[in-house]
Amino acid sequence: MIMQLNGMLDALPLWALFVATLVVALLSFEGGFWVGRRRGRRSEQEQEIVVRGLVGGMLGLEAFMLAFTFGAAAAHFDTRRQALLDEANAIRTAYLRADLLPEPHRAEIRGLLREYVDVRLEGIRSGKIEQAIARSEELHNQLWLQATASREKVSTPAFAVQFIQSLNDIITLHTRRVTAGLEFRIPNIIWIVLYAITALAAASIGYHSGLTGRNRPLVALGIILAFSAVIYLIVDLDRPGQGFLQVSQRALVDLQRNMSATNP
């Protein structure tokens, strides 16, 4: 019974998603308004005061759910940012520690690490993530082979261990970045629930306005716009590699510059 866990909304570009959210909310509002108008005519206006409280409760639920989902998406965004920073540090450490190894492994490893940084940056820039992942994993294997080969010639094994530790960190952070980027997402089922509540809340506002008068209040449009904007923001935070919110690659770019400076 397990559905595809994430990425239900990925097929739509961000602006289309915003429009779709608005349309869903406005249609629900209209539906509620229509039912409310017909009720209002049949002089059931005394229920207005009950409905008022209920709409408040509905909006409260909607607001809290959106806020908590926003919190989760922001935390995932921070995880991605942190993973990038950690990765830049791990690569720098390995690059420095390679200094402790004998030639030719030292130069080999440094060349591989420079290529590694290039592959990472290029993958993000071009969007060819799968390709960059495959190439990164090849480089991991080559780095590992160099590390184990250098072990035989090293005068002090403690240095080789030091380097191996930092190489393991690089590999670990690769998995962490891939998982944080591609899998730490807001699950589909939460999106379904959020949209269901949004539709129900908009319909309740519609019903309330239909009950009390024949005009659609402008604030109703205001609140629908506000909720759609927050949903847009959550989707943007949740989607790696798209939209206004993207993890800055600056730490890696700096590292790339440092590396070429130490090795002209």
Added chain:
Amino acid sequence: MQLHGLLDAIPLGALFVATLAVALLSFEGGFWVGRRSSPLPDQQQEKVVSRVVGGILGLLAFMVAFTFGVAASHFDARRQALLDEVNAIRTAYLRADLLQDPHRSEIRNLLRDYVDVRLEGRRSGKIEEAIKRSEELQDQLWSQAVAARENASNSAFIGNFIQSLNEVINLHSKRVTAGLEVRIPTFIWLVIYAITMLAAASIGYHAGLIRSRRIPVVPALILAFSVVILLIVDLDRPLGGYLEVDQKAMTDLRNKMNAQTR
């Protein structure tokens, strides 16, 4: 309280229906009482009732949303524990390379078995069995590590491997705890259901006072809260339901391990 098992035994669909039923029955109860009370003398009093109902609904929305937040972060913790475990196993597998044969290949076989046991336990749902088998494998790995120490050329590499083996063992308990014990306590569920019933009953009471039963916002509200409660239960349940931690990282690891032995 040890009521987890009790709540877990109910399938999600049945739980959803039960939540709806509890809320609707509470509404009807409140309606019945409100209908029998004399109508409120003036508008002022009606405002008081309306405020109180709003307050209860606000409290319920807060409670439900906070519990949702807690359940979502537990879900993330389970996801994170899996990822950390995959990384630890991978590191140990690589570092085993630095040991002498036969320990090297023994340890690598044991680690491959370990990954299989983890995946299989998840797939079949026989968690207790998988935990037991995992702990046996940990013991065997440990004896291999200790034995490798005796005919190692280099103690630094053994130390290195042992570090990562300890990590694997620690992450096992972290995953077990995150999966089976870090849950929404049963007492919180009792409180949430109690507030849900109170809220539905006060809405019913208010509707009964004005003798108006056909308020379409009531079913909409009950539906919205029940759906969110269902979502929380699903997030909170490690096994079963629509939402489960994706085991992809572990499957990928196994594929990589197989590729390296060949």
